[in-house]
Amino acid sequence: xxxxxxxxxxDGTVDLHLRCExxxxxxxxxxxxxxxxxxxxxxVGERRGRAVRLVPLRLPVGSPDGLWISTSTEEFxxxxxxxxxxxxxxxxxxxxxxxxxDHQATEVMTEDSSRLLLPSLDPxxxxxxxxxxxxxxxxEIEAEYxxxxxxxxxxxxxxxxxxxxxxxxxxxxxxxxALEHPSSREP
Numbered sequence: 001x002x003x004x005x006x007x008x009x010x011d012g013t014v015d016l017h018l019r020c021e022x023x024x025x026x027x028x029x030x031x032x033x034x035x036x037x038x039x040x041x042x043x044v045g046e047r048r049g050r051a052v053r054l055v056p057l058r059l060p061v062g063s064p065d066g067l068w069i070s071t072s073t074e075e076f077x078x079x080x081x082x083x084x085x086x087x088x089x090x091x092x093x094x095x096x097x098x099x100x101x102d103h104q105a106t107e108v109m110t111e112d113s114s115r116l117l118l119p120s121l122d123p124x125x126x127x128x129x130x131x132x133x134x135x136x137x138x139x140e141i142e143a144e145y146x147x148x149x150x151x152x153x154x155x156x157x158x159x160x161x162x163x164x165x166x167x168x169x170x171x172x173x174x175x176x177x178a179l180e181h182p183s184s185r186e187p
């Protein structure tokens with residue numbers, strides 16, 4: 001990776017960029033080999049110590065285009081299946097950025113409300129997934145930058161293979177869709 005001399009900025013951007021660049025560099029992926037998204041998921045899975053599965057789903061209108069769901073045995077990258085391929089790829093890379101950075105969620109729901117919304121999933125998993133802020137927080141900026149750096153390792157024409165969607169994630173999509181306002185649904 002070519003290193004440019006940077007001036008320090010008072011907003012901490014340089015530190016964030018350097019931290020992200022080091023994180024991606026530590027994956028030790030040969031940029032010249034140009035990985036598929038699936039191969040990159042395998043590399044991230046090795047780093048995280050559990051398989052990374054891509055899950056294309058039809059998500060409710062107005063919801064995030066992607067979600068990272070981390071369990072004790074697997075990582076799931078859920079993404080909107082109707083996105084243009086290049087947009088879908090960036091969403092996947094962004095969510096992989098959250099996984100690599102091991103971002104934590106903020107508390108937005110109680111354990112009881114989590115059990116009501118998604119009874120078959122562990123409440124901590126639900127809160128970690130739905131609890132992340134989706135705004136211009138440092139975690140979101142960091143995930144986007146890591147995703148952008150990861151894109152330099154990925155074959156731009158490779159599309160992720162369709163994987164089996166676990167019943168729990170199908171349930172998650174249905175329950176999220178039930179929260180959607182009826183007038184915003186597609187016919």
